Amino acid sequence: MLERDFVNSQDFILSLKMEWTQSLYPQVREKFLEIEENKRGDMSVRDVETLISDEADYKFFAFCERHLQKLKYSGAYGLNSFHKERRNSLMNELTEDEFEKSDGFKLPEYYQEIDFHQQPGGVWSDPVGGVIYERGARTTTPMLGSNHKDLHYRFAETLFEDNNARTCNGTIVDLGCGFGKSTRPISELAPNSKIIALDLAEPCLKLGMAEAQKNQNMNIKFKQADARKTGFGDETIDLATSTMLIHEMPKSAIIEMLKETFRILKPGGKAVHLDFWLMRDSFDRFIFEGHSWRNNEPFMRSLFEIDVPNLLSEIGFENININAFREAENINPENCTFWRFPWTHISMSKPKWFR
Secondary structure, X not given: OOHHHHHHHHHHHHHHHHHHHHHHHHHHHHHHHOOOHHHHOOOXXXXXXXXXXXXXXXXXXXXXXXXXXXXHHHOOOOHHHHHHHOHHXXXXXXXXOOOEEOOOOOOOHHHHOOOHHHOOOOOOOOOOHHHHHHHHHOOOOHHHHHHHHHHHHXXXXXXXXXXXXXXXXXXXXXXXXXXXXXXXXXXXXXXXXEEEEEEOOHHXXXXXXXXXXXXXXXXXXXXXOEOOEOOOOOOOEEEEEEEOOHHHOOHHHHHHHHHHHHHHEEEEEEEEEEEEOOOOOHHHHHHHHHHHHHOOOOOHHHHHOOOHHHHHHHHOOEEEEEEEOOOOOOOOOOOOOOOOOOEEEEEEEOOOOOO
């Protein structure tokens, strides 16, 4: 495959996704907004489904969401084919260094059964799966464009109180670190900390290690481990964090992961997650329940059904705060007119008195 054919095709798919984001989504939402505001507030997700599911605009919206993603990864000029043709040269760019693996580690069945995000074989099954995933992630939030990187830095800044990141010398764990995009900003903001980046997928960890070495993020250690079974000792972690991890786990795994986080945190330690949970109305809930199905993210819908504050409280966390997260300075989650993920900032702490 010629590189220029690949680039032109991916640019074309991105331009279609921009149109889907900016024009088609508002068009679908308009029918919901035509209803009186006080009545919209009483509508359930099923009411919204009845209202718009048979509309041609919605059917076209849903078709485009599913098939633009499929084209991006699996089309004739898709990410999968292009990068697998260049597997050998790409593997030469990855580190040969070994990372730690937790005792008895094995990939969860739920993780292997689904091609998350429609990436063929998932991120774990091919040596260049991490590279393919990284290239695909560049256009996950198309409205951010070149500012996509800012999302992770904006989130990393919220992890530290009173701008004390540079003096932080504690131990931080980044759960589900992927290829390290969420980890590197933490490393740069808190260079004196010890950061352990965990993920299930070896190809992602290999890419993350290579990028960390290139950027001289020397305080990051990568480890292959399940966020439910980290292998850390009790009360050894000062801060636990994750970015876009929770919605990719079934409910039982979410509960296990949160209990494991509570176990490993020191008394007074903090956990902060960036994920998708808070939505402004039943229309957005309907749209993202559909996204869960159309984009091969089946556990997103079950996350929406969890009473997160109650669950965290039952596990033992305190100081629970859940707020909409602004992924860029110019975006207001409450009145945004284009399609965007329902970014949600979830923070909590382990009681200082806990023993």
